[in-house]
Amino acid sequence: MKTTKTRAIDVTRDAACDSTIFALDFDGVVCDSVGESSLSAWKHGLELWPEVFGAPGAEAEKPRVLDELRRVRPVVETGYENTTLARALLEKLPGYGVDDILNDWDGMSGGLMTMWGLDRATMVEAFGRIRDDWIASDFDGWLEPNALYPGVSEAVLAAQGRGDAAVKIVTTKQGRFALAILDRMGGITIPEEDMFSTTVSGIPKTDVLRTLGGEGKPRKIFVEDKLSTLEKVCKAADLDDWELYLVDWGYNTPAERERAAANPRIDVIGVEEFISLLREG
Numbered sequence: 001m002k003t004t005k006t007r008a009i010d011v012t013r014d015a016a017c018d019s020t021i022f023a024l025d026f027d028g029v030v031c032d033s034v035g036e037s038s039l040s041a042w043k044h045g046l047e048l049w050p051e052v053f054g055a056p057g058a059e060a061e062k063p064r065v066l067d068e069l070r071r072v073r074p075v076v077e078t079g080y081e082n083t084t085l086a087r088a089l090l091e092k093l094p095g096y097g098v099d100d101i102l103n104d105w106d107g108m109s110g111g112l113m114t115m116w117g118l119d120r121a122t123m124v125e126a127f128g129r130i131r132d133d134w135i136a137s138d139f140d141g142w143l144e145p146n147a148l149y150p151g152v153s154e155a156v157l158a159a160q161g162r163g164d165a166a167v168k169i170v171t172t173k174q175g176r177f178a179l180a181i182l183d184r185m186g187g188i189t190i191p192e193e194d195m196f197s198t199t200v201s202g203i204p205k206t207d208v209l210r211t212l213g214g215e216g217k218p219r220k221i222f223v224e225d226k227l228s229t230l231e232k233v234c235k236a237a238d239l240d241d242w243e244l245y246l247v248d249w250g251y252n253t254p255a256e257r258e259r260a261a262a263n264p265r266i267d268v269i270g271v272e273e274f275i276s277l278l279r280e281g
Helices: 034-048 058-071 081-090 098-115 120-137 139-143 152-161 175-186 205-211 227-234 254-261 271-280
Strands: 020-024 165-171 195-197 219-224 242-247 266-269
Touching (some): 034 081, 058 081, 058 098, 081 098, 081 120, 120 139, 120 175, 139 175, 165 175, 175 195, 219 227, 219 271, 227 242, 242 254, 254 266, 266 271
Parallel strands (some): 020 165, 020 219, 165 195, 242 266
């Protein structure tokens, strides 16, 4: 999927005038980044475990692994998890098939980290460095596997063009990567102070939402593709003023969309509803 690049607009405004705050997740809401994150995971795996990813026959398994990484993408919270998933899928570890992972990744991920002697902070740094190196050597090649979902970039630009709304990005992706994709692929300029990367800060999205306010009582809209994140917000009584939306085009499963639809706090929306929300909501 490709979007036509749109000219960036001036987002300078008086925040005190905002009557609506849009807090948007990035991967799975704005950007379909699974192609890039999977390829970065393969590069990371090759660096971390050359005896596994560089073994005879590994390259022939790469298309299968990349396809399976797309299928299990709904469970991924942070980029480096793609690396451990890639190794488990490449080696066809017993109990780590696609369905197993979709059913219980939270229970599995820690075991893999322990088995392979991995540290989260080190993995986050290394995964980011892999991306940085790829960007430095082949920026266009790094951008190519990323795509903004059709209609979404235009909707974000429309929201920015309103005089009564603010657009914030709240993501587990490292902010510099999201900013680069938004700028180059969608002509969207997001001020750094409106980019909230939970991977870098370590601050949960629920706490980020608590910091987003403004003068008066603005309408607050949080759009996610991750049901588990929205369910955490539902459990926080002090976040009851946030309207919660799960997109049906992101990294979630039919079962998760059904569960979200049954939750009175969450609305499941399609891209047309999303566009209308940002333009007029």
